[in-house]
Amino acid sequence: MFNKELGNIFDKIDSKAVKPSSGGLGKDQKKLTNFETLYALVQCTRDLSPLSCGQCLAQAIQNFEGFCTENSQLGEYCNKKTIISSSSQVSANIDHLLADIVTKSLQGATFVKASYGNGKDTVYGLAQCRGDVDSKDCMECIQNAAKQVRKLCPNQSDARIWYDYCFLRHSQNNFFGNVDLSYGILYKNIANVTNPDVFNQELGNMFDRIDSKAVKPSSGGLGKDQKKVTDFETLYALVQCTRDLSPMSCAQCLAQAIRNFEGYCSNSKGCRVLYSSCYVRYELYPFFFPLEGQFPNNKGHSLKKSVIIHH
Template identity: 60%
Template sequence: MHMTRKTSSWRQFLQEADDPLGQFCNENTKISKGGKLSENIDNLLPEIALKTSSAGFLATSIGKDHDIVYALAQCRGDVSTQDCSNCIHDATKQIRQRCPNQADARIWYDYCFLRYSNKSFIGEVDTSFGIFYFNVENVTDPEGFNKELGALMDRIRAQAVEPKEEGLGKGKTVLSPFMTLYALVQCTRDLSEISCAQCLAIAVNNFPNFCSNRKGCRVLYSSCYVRYELYPFFFPLDSNKTGPSKTGKVSVYP
């Protein structure tokens, strides 16, 4: 397992809100720029940009035999259609710039996720590569906080696996008159209920490894997304709340 870590100020993080949270370019899937696989990727991306925002999700493919490309795009379930569209357009442009010669590429934004590969991955849980963002500040009452966090995560994970929710769960818990805990989980919609529950369990079980007693944490996998904060981050937003002072990042490779 290989990890990279960096820490940045929250002000800088806000200024980079339009930049990806991270990307994964599989170096074991090198392709030639003028080849058929590369051409199919280029032909597929405009379709993804055009079609994803209407439903907030798209799973598709193009080509045949050794040149087939599978793709999945999904927006966070609480964002508007316009925000979804903007995010997916950015993703389709950036993914080829950042992973120009790979058949397997993934890119994460705050509002959306995009992935394509020459191997079929639809319906399969993938936690082989993960990105973890965490608040560098610790909570003052770890025992009480972790109890409330666990209860909230259990509640929204149960919500996410209900068919009508399409993999999305979100909620909040008032910890004190001055502090509220917000959390959101989401699976990609190609997963079954059992697979969604499995991915979310893996993400939450990694909290002690990367986000132990932290005021905020984000787990980004190819199949699910988990986040909690002591400030509002999902829509509709609670007003008059502020974000953390600093955030850190860890990327975990298989």
């Protein structure tokens, strides 16, 4: 529904922007639900002809599909120590493996671990969606991840890719059941909370609660919760381990991920840590499903990305 309305509003304001009398500007708004109104604006530099303005806007809007959806890629890791030839048996086995993972996702699987090949040419793969994501979005994310990981890491047998909705990796090493903290990605909101002592206490309490949920065998590795921390702010947090981990290994991964908050995310309004074995995130807006009827309050704020490498 949202994407359809977004497409309609861009069609309308693009047609306004290309009119010579508009100064290159088009803007509009539309009420989507009782809680949400969509606002959009486009503008071209006024030296452009209507045709050139239309071309520029079309290209800009095309970028939304790849970058501005919830399936946006968060990062990838191509292990430069695992170089393979594109014509090797290992490379062919990776293609077979990824095709098998995609097939299982098309059949409704939200977690897949698989292997393909024999002997030293065997490759292992894992794909998992965030536990709150529906099966359709999961399937689309895994399909895209399988395609992009080969494009981004064509000559590495060890490769990983992270999205908002899913994670996928493949390797010649059998990593199933092992905690992998060798490489991590961190994002934080550069804006800070106004009362850090109270906020950090509430954040610690919340992670204690959702960690205990995530390590239960019946949870699928997922823990999430929300709590009102002021009259105007609600804290949302989610953790998840890959489902091949034991409860103890899951707890170990989450503990390391959360430890990064103290040094890197301290007092930030939002932060996430992504490892190959677990994922941790908190925000002051709803980001997991089911969503509540409000928009992120991030006006004027931006995210900072960093990488963790443990030797």
